[in-house]
Amino acid sequence: MQIEPIKAKSEQLFRELVTKLRAIFAARPGDSTQTEPIKAKIERLFRELITQLRAIHVDHLERKWIAISIIIIAFMVGVITVDALFHGVNPPSKVETIDSASLHLSKEFAEENLGVQVDGKGNVVVRMVAGRYSFFPKHIDVPAETAITFRWVSMDVLHGVHIPMTNMSTMIVPGYVAEITTTFPKPGEYPLLCNEYCGLGHNHMWSNISVVAKEDWTAKANAPSPAPATK
Numbered sequence: 001m002q003i004e005p006i007k008a009k010s011e012q013l014f015r016e017l018v019t020k021l022r023a024i025f026a027a028r029p030g031d032s033t034q035t036e037p038i039k040a041k042i043e044r045l046f047r048e049l050i051t052q053l054r055a056i057h058v059d060h061l062e063r064k065w066i067a068i069s070i071i072i073i074a075f076m077v078g079v080i081t082v083d084a085l086f087h088g089v090n091p092p093s094k095v096e097t098i099d100s101a102s103l104h105l106s107k108e109f110a111e112e113n114l115g116v117q118v119d120g121k122g123n124v125v126v127r128m129v130a131g132r133y134s135f136f137p138k139h140i141d142v143p144a145e146t147a148i149t150f151r152w153v154s155m156d157v158l159h160g161v162h163i164p165m166t167n168m169s170t171m172i173v174p175g176y177v178a179e180i181t182t183t184f185p186k187p188g189e190y191p192l193l194c195n196e197y198c199g200l201g202h203n204h205m206w207s208n209i210s211v212v213a214k215e216d217w218t219a220k221a222n223a224p225s226p227a228p229a230t231k
């Protein structure tokens, strides 16, 4: 007996279903064929489909693989759910909105406020603006082994930011503030790359970050600061 492959058979069934559904919706209300209510018709169609699908012969080995792939998918969805509910893994934005067109007029993201700052509680906060095609400021120094809170905004389109070999990576969606707190364990020079396609200059969109040893950085921060933060 020639067994039809499952894929071909199920494709054929779905094509038939679509044709029948189209016929149902194309029929005019006054049509003589339209005696049965639409809902009943659709229900009957789906019942028929299920019966036909059940009738398809599935090899036991194939059945096994179908089960294995469903288990893998269920496992992955489970991991994501557990992470989201118990490990706080979720999108970085706290749905904090901002007007992208007037960033330069905003208190927080005005030009003199960008870059690295230490707030009243001693937390290191970095504010940066992404725009085609760079991150501003172009270069920043941050201390190693210190929690750093990055606050990102976009002044035009969707960008992403990624610092290779660290866990610093987020989308920067126009209209929203993306906030991430992270720690860089090792001093060094890191590039800061855009990882969302944002236009012709996308692959030239980058900036630099120097992670300096904690002791050296404190010294630097105590030197006369370039511009006092005005609020």
Ligand code: CUA
Pocket (backbone or CB within 6 Å): 131, 132, 133, 158, 159, 160, 194, 195, 196, 197, 198, 199, 202, 203, 205
């Ligand atoms: Cu910005 Cu790609």
